[in-house]
Amino acid sequence: MKNTINFETCSKCGECADVCPSDIILKSDDGNYFFPEELEYLCVKCCQCMAVCPTNSVKVNGFEYGKDVIDLQHDIPDYQHFVNLLATRRSVRNFKDKEVPDELIQKIIDSLAFMPFGFESGVIQITVVNNRKKLRESLPLFSAFYDKMVDWMANPISHFFMKRAMHPAMYATVKDHLLPIIKSGHYKLESGDDNILRNAPCMLIFHSRLNAPEHLEDCWIATTIAMFSAITLGLGSTIIGLVPPALNKGKGIKEVFAIPEENEVISALILGYPKYKMKKTVNRPKNNINWLK
Secondary structure, eight states, X not given: OOOEEOTTTOXXXXXXXXXXXXXXXXXXXXXXXXXXXXXXXXXXXXXXXXXXOTTSOEEOTTOOBTTTBOOOOSOOOOHHHHHHHHHHOOBOOOBOSOOOOHHHHHHHHHHGGGXXXXXXXXXXXXXXXXXXXXHHHHHHHHHHHHHHHHHHHHSHHHHHHHHHHSOHHHHHHIIIIIHHHHHTTTTOSTTSOOOSSTTOSEEEEEEEEXXXXXXXXXXXXXXHHHXXXXXXXXXXXXXXXXXXXXXXXXXXXXHHTTOOTTEEEEEEEEEEOBSSOOOOOOOOOOXXXXXXX
């Protein structure tokens, strides 16, 4: 089945052709809009054409009105309510000893159905670990990985190759921030403290095929939306940057979380009910703005 436009119901307004990012909706000599078969492979299935059509005349292959393309709700928050939501977000590292119902996790995942994507929808895979016991059992693997990092950075040969393999920003983060913390013993488990996953009851791991187009950007978009979705459900969250490197480079850790070996882990978000309620927010300086007019 191909993309189609119903000529009988089409109002010929041309909005579908105007919003198509790939410019693959053309106008025939008799005024009808249509998808040329030879251009249809360029369709990215964004469904903008279906969303803008006033008569539901456009049909993108695989998408249906009422099921995949649905009417918009009109209770959109104004700017101040949006800013208030942003201000509410804090990195939560202290959680109540309380499980998160699967229903709430599913709501967070459902909210990602409306996220923008870079090129191809559906490239993100999410592993939900809603099991505090399993997360605790994984801690020695993470701790051991970062203990080894100290040795790797101390060895001139491995240090040389690590520096070459890393993006300069990542190398600076490891050398100037992460390494001193590791050396301090912060991530060791002997004290009984969990400074890696913060005793969170739940973690979402975002990953994708390594060759999936723009999967890096899509995973970060999904992580950010999930973080704000959690707030609306009374949950707190924090992105844990320690998780992806260990999963991607640590031997056998992906297997623990049933993540395909060929996938690249991009981000990890821990979730739970906040132990403390923040009374204030932090207004960060905005001094890196350059207006060009």
